[in-house]
Amino acid sequence: MKVGSFMACHDCDLLHRIPVISEGMTASCRRCGALLAKPKQNSLERTLALAITGLILLVMANSFPFLGFKLHGQVQHTLLLTGIRQFYASGMPWLAVLVLFTTVIAPLAQLLALIYILLPLKFQRRSPGMFYVFRWMLRLQPWSMMEVFMVGILVSMVKLAKMAEILPDVAVFCFMALIFVLAACLASLDPHRVWEHWEKNGCRHQH
Amino acid sequence: MPTSALTAKTASLVSCTACHLLVRKHTGTTDSLGQCPRCGATLHSRKRNSIARTWALILAAFLFYIPANLIPITKITSMGVVKTDTIMSGVIYFIATGLWPLALIIFVASIFVPLLKLLILTFLVISVQRRSNWRPKDRTRLYRLTETIGRWSMVDIFAVTILIALVQLGAIANIEAQKGVVFFAAVVVITMFAAMSFDPRLIWDTKEPEDACEYPA
Numbered sequence: 001m002k003v004g005s006f007m008a009c010h011d012c013d014l015l016h017r018i019p020v021i022s023e024g025m026t027a028s029c030r031r032c033g034a035l036l037a038k039p040k041q042n043s044l045e046r047t048l049a050l051a052i053t054g055l056i057l058l059v060m061a062n063s064f065p066f067l068g069f070k071l072h073g074q075v076q077h078t079l080l081l082t083g084i085r086q087f088y089a090s091g092m093p094w095l096a097v098l099v100l101f102t103t104v105i106a107p108l109a110q111l112l113a114l115i116y117i118l119l120p121l122k123f124q125r126r127s128p129g130m131f132y133v134f135r136w137m138l139r140l141q142p143w144s145m146m147e148v149f150m151v152g153i154l155v156s157m158v159k160l161a162k163m164a165e166i167l168p169d170v171a172v173f174c175f176m177a178l179i180f181v182l183a184a185c186l187a188s189l190d191p192h193r194v195w196e197h198w199e200k201n202g203c204r205h206q207h
Numbered sequence: 208m209p210t211s212a213l214t215a216k217t218a219s220l221v222s223c224t225a226c227h228l229l230v231r232k233h234t235g236t237t238d239s240l241g242q243c244p245r246c247g248a249t250l251h252s253r254k255r256n257s258i259a260r261t262w263a264l265i266l267a268a269f270l271f272y273i274p275a276n277l278i279p280i281t282k283i284t285s286m287g288v289v290k291t292d293t294i295m296s297g298v299i300y301f302i303a304t305g306l307w308p309l310a311l312i313i314f315v316a317s318i319f320v321p322l323l324k325l326l327i328l329t330f331l332v333i334s335v336q337r338r339s340n341w342r343p344k345d346r347t348r349l350y351r352l353t354e355t356i357g358r359w360s361m362v363d364i365f366a367v368t369i370l371i372a373l374v375q376l377g378a379i380a381n382i383e384a385q386k387g388v389v390f391f392a393a394v395v396v397i398t399m400f401a402a403m404s405f406d407p408r409l410i411w412d413t414k415e416p417e418d419a420c421e422y423p424a
Contacts, residue, residue, distance in 0.1 A: 008215035008222035012411040032347040069373040083372030131246040135225045152365025
């Protein structure tokens with residue numbers, strides 16, 4: 001039996017023979033319905049392009065002030081990092097770490113990892129340790145919480161709307177764009193394609 | 208209903224949890240199956256100590272859920288008046304001021320979702336321990352649900368982060384974070400780990416012949 005053409009469902013372990021499926025089609029487990037494979041068009045190129053866009057937006061979102069708070073003529077501008085520093089200052093360092101990790105470090109690491117892997121892969125090259133990096137990139141996925149953070153922004157804006165004037169700044173728009181870019185980037189990523197690409201080209205280019 | 212379907216485990220294969228490569232299991236080795244030849248992840252037929260780990264994390268989360276809801280999460284100073292808010296009093300405040308949609312978001316994300324997730328996981332773990340045959344497909348769906356919804360509970364924590372960053376005008380208007388946020392964050396993080404440590408394949412293992420479904424130690 002050639003093991004390579006078979007796949008076990010990650011949710012119920014049922015063995016499947018995976019036929020060649022064309023782009024736009026999906027393969028689901030016939031027992032529990034989990035998604036097994038979903039080949040996408042130009043997966044590598046699209047993901048790479050979106051990852052680079054995302055990186056630029058992420059840097060912008062964290063460098064520019066993102067909300068202003070105007071009360072009795074006083075205006076207070078904040079960066080995302082201000083709140084994190086505030087947690088740290090009020091004796092909650094772990095909370096500062098958690099927020100920093102879920103809103104900055106995890107998305108940043110994911111984007112950098114994708115660029116690190118996909119850019120050389122595009123030119124049929126393999127970056128050192130790419131599989132280790134890719135594995136960790138996939139593991140980070142649940143901890144990258146940009147879209148949840150956006151809802152948090154909305155909630156706090158509504159809460160403060162009665163108290164003072166809230167002025168959205170440049171970074172908020174970067175954040176909004178970033179959420180869509182990140183979602184599109186991960187949606188166009190087809191992990192199996194990356195693994196397969198390595199199996200096809202990897203051996204040839206190794207050493 | 209399919210009877211004893213062929214799974215990777217019954218076929219003496221191991222599916223890599225990271226890259227889904229099927230690897231032939233060497234006979235004789237029980238626990239340590241080595242590393243995936245393709246991606247280097249440690250291979251396990253089933254997640255290790257899945258049931259015990261999930262139970263421990265569920266109980267810890269239940270424990271933290273209590274102070275998370277009783278201890279205030281924010282202290283708001285407005286024109287010299289100081290007011291502390293718990294998660295629930297925040298929801299009540301939004302209802303009182305007529306901001307229904309917002310009240311609903313906070314209630315669902317911070318109170319309902321963590322509790323629902325813990326109850327679903329408890330149910331799944333018990334059903335696996337009792338080797339239940341009840342609707343495995345729906346139970347797997349419930350599991351996928353807990354995986355997707357958990358992260359949304361962070362909304363309140365992010366909202367507090369922004370509030371304390373924005374409102375720092377001393378006696379006129381000031382918002383400070385209180386210890387309740389720490390417990391609440393602990394609940395969210397622990398339940399996320401609990402969902403990750405549960406192995407949905409255990410739900411299906413009861414369908415396989417007795418000798419093939421020993422529990423991972």
